[in-house]
Amino acid sequence: MEPNLDKAVDPMPTPRRRTVLAGAAALAAPLLVGGIGATPAQATPKGRRRRHGKRSVLQIAEQGVFAAGGTVQQTPGTFDPINGQMAPAGQTRHSDHASVFYQVPIRDNGHAMQFLHGYGQSRNGWMTTPDGRPGFSDLFLAKGYSVYLADQPRRGQAGQTSVAATIDVTPDDQTWFTQFRMGLWPNFAAGLKFPTDADSLDQFFRQMTPNTGPFDVDVITDAMVASLEESGPATLVTHSQGGIPGWFIAMASKNVEGVIAIEPGSFVFPEGQVPPAIETGYAPVQGSAVSAKEFRRLTRMPIAVYFGDFIPAKPSEVPAWDFWRGVLELAYRFADVVNAHGGDATVVHLPKVGITGNEHFMFQDTNNAQVANHMARWMRRKKLS
Template sequence: MDPAGQTLHGDHARVSYQIPVDARPLPMLFWHGWWADSSCWDTTPDGREGFRTLFLRRGYPVYLLDQSRRGSAGKTTTAAEIGTEPNEQWLFNQFRLGLWPNLYEGGQFSDDPAALEQFFRAMVPDTGPLDAEVVVAGASAAIDRIGPLVLVTHSHAGGFGWTAAIRNNENVRAVVSIEPGSGFVFPEDELPEAMPSSNGTLEPVPISLEEFEALTRVPIIVYYGDNIPTEPTDIAGRDNWRTRVAMAQLWVDAINRHGGDATFVSLTEQGIYGNTHFAFSDLNNHVIADRISAFLAEKNLD
């Protein structure tokens, strides 16, 4: 085919949405993590309700984002090879379902073999290079279009979400982040030390103080689940989250030190046990939804 005269639309985000009757004033925008797309909010691997309908039933307009070059927003302007190297056992360990082939005892992931089958089949690769600027630009355009909202991020979207919140500060009225894994931003002259682990080294991300202070103007809450060690371990899938929790705590402290309103939540310290990296689709996802609802009510955002 001759490309002369042809056009290509790509690198956009895609958003699907539902607005209930007598909706609450602020919608919720849900942003998936790494190796996932917006379908992760629809249902759970074992077939129960996901956050989409759990929050619709609570009266919130719900918007689900597919970030650029992922899922139904997969049309890209830059090609990338999609790897076919087997990695499912690594993902099982990395996302703290257990230590392959065993689920963690007392964990909140279903022990039905069909649930694990569906979990693996739901993993979604990128169709193009993972470019933070492209991803954030697409999400920011969606936030501009939707207007004032509560941003809910998972995992890899955590760092992208902070950046989008900085750019769309007037429209992002709160950030709820479930196990953010990277992109922890700090004022450039207040960087904590990098944190090595058996999974690699986690680096803080420098930004200007002016940009950082945008995060002090909205309430922020982060949640982390179970089976995260407090001491170094050679189990990479767990040590990975030890450093992320430690960096998240420093990040929350930095926001509050600058006059912000950030909260770090360890679910186990609140008596909620067994959660994987996917608390929103674990067996107790309704309990997690209750906690998020309570946070929004406390901040008068419901």
């Protein structure tokens, strides 16, 4: 069913300085890191304390940041630090790696989760919400999971690239408002669980960040496989465009023990079994082929594919919404093929399980804890906790 439209966006939000605290620092007072007590409460914006009340305590045993994977380029010649410091001869460039922030809770359940963002996003999207509530990383830390949050190569904190690209500065906020099914600008969808105040929408638009180099599935896959070598066995959680390399990461790494794909951008099928393209008003939706041997690896792990609300059941005149109709249909075909090959794949369409009002960013919506609880129950059933 297409969304009804509710209140309009305030086009001129009141400017306000805000501080976004990542991970447990946003929750813990005191925060225990490696056994050393700290009290970061003074860094928490007062407005957020007033809006969201008393915070619970998260105890962190270990946290840090590391680079995973990547390449090293080197120009011919010998570097001369005296006469040729700015010359290219003999110089190296480390690039195309992922940047991974991780936290391990004291009450560790023995399992990890690796998170990979979608288009125009970074790991920040998992760490908080536009209105300052706990994000998925904190919600799953509280459930005992170690969390590994990646900025994929050529994005965010992993911006060092080996291939140059032009960064487009054309205004496009309203494009993404529509693409992400928040409504039809300037009106929000009725019943939307995204925080619809002007300040939250401003924060959401400001979390977008560009590619510094071309999107490359192989480069991302290699970096994330390296990250999984650091984390050990983990459930891979992908979102949107991140779901495209997500299937290749799961096929390439022995450390992926389960996959939660949140509205992934595409799906893979065994050669000879790619279904016909699904025509939509936006673009044809079609899977890609991999070898039978590669695809077989996806049948050795449980897979859950999550979709939110506001996806039309019939062709829509809104191209972006019609696109998601095609993606959801392809998801069911993907699950059928995985299961026909002896795998364990399920599609969770949230409105069908009684969770409503979610658009493309279900992990940032006001009911994100409810969504996280549903995923946690799935992981418990699959022995991933």
